Amino acid sequence: MPYSSPIHDRNLDTNNKQIIIVLIMFATMITLILYGLFALSNHLVDFIPVSFEQKIGALILGDFEQGNQINNTQIQLNKLLDKIEQKLPLDTPEKRDYQVIYVSEDVVNAIALPGDKIVIYQGLLEKIESENELVMILGHEIGHFAHRDHLRSIGNLILMKMVINYFLGGSEILQSGADLTNLIVNAQYNQNQEKKADLFGLNLLYQYYGHINGATDFFLRLNKEEKTNPEIAFLSSHPLPKKRIINLEKLIKENNYPSKEKTILQIS
Structure with a gap:
């Protein structure tokens, strides 16, 4: 043994x-x-100064403007955005000049770009049924600018790539402007950032109309389409619409916001 x-x-x-x-x-x-x-x-x-942020945006702006000439739709979108800006809080610390870039592609998404640019895709606009829905979406994106969420997401992605490259080895973090564009397009916000942006958009919607009807309409429609078309770009870069609907309804109830008749969307 x-x-x-x-x-x-x-x-x-x-x-x-x-x-x-x-x-x-x-x-x-x-x-x-x-x-x-x-x-x-x-x-x-x-x-980070707004001027430096605008320089970052200038590096990738051409990728969105290429092949998309300024048309009547973009002009109408920017006129609406200018009116929305007039309802922004007067104590906003930094002067910004938000602009819409309209991209004629069948993509259901909206993106906040560094440098005060909001990308609205044709696919998104075609799914909107009232001006109220559009104001809510634009207000939400402005909320990301107000909280610098877009810069935080980009910074976190770059830092993560640096960490991975340090431990596992790899190529340069950003080899071209196309890499930066891809980074921004695929940047995602956490649940808290989206909740704060939704609250900002909801408050701006109320300031613009005096009521909040239409705040959840777009998300209700997406929630129905989620099961049949889960690859919608808006769904991949934003939290699931069901959670946002519940959160928005809670905020509406807490603030006792009224609901009146919606405004017809006249942008085409």
Whole structure:
């Protein structure tokens, strides 16, 4: 019968425990460092001047304007946006000049670009049935600008790529303007950011009309289409519409916002 020393076995168990403890400590340290880096990155975003943000936007603006000449639809969208801007809070700390870029593509999405540009796709506009819905969507995107969410999402993605490249190796973070464009298009906001942007859009909708009818219409329609067409770009870059509907209805109830007749959409 083979002999096994109990002392030797205990040493192995002790060594294994020590190795596990060291690995846990190392993983905890890395996690804390990464958390600190992301927290610092998100904090520093508030100090980025609007002028610098506009330079970032200029790098990728051509990718959205290419092949999309200014047309009557874009002019009408910007006239509406100018009216919405007049209802913004007077204590807004930074002067901005929001503009819509209308892209004639069958994509159901809206994007906030650095430099105060809001991309509205033809596919999105075709699904909107009232002016109120459009004002809510535009107000939501302005909310992302107000909270610098678009810059935070871009910064987090770049930082994540840097971390991955550091540990796993890889090519440069951004090799071209197309990479930056792709980064911005695929940037996603967390649930808290979307909730705050929805509240901003809801308040702006109320300031514009004096009521909030139409605030949830677009999301109700998307919620019905989600099961049949889950690949809608708006669904992949924004939280599920059902959650947003519940949250908006809660906010409407809390603020006791009235609901009146909706305005016909006259943009075509």
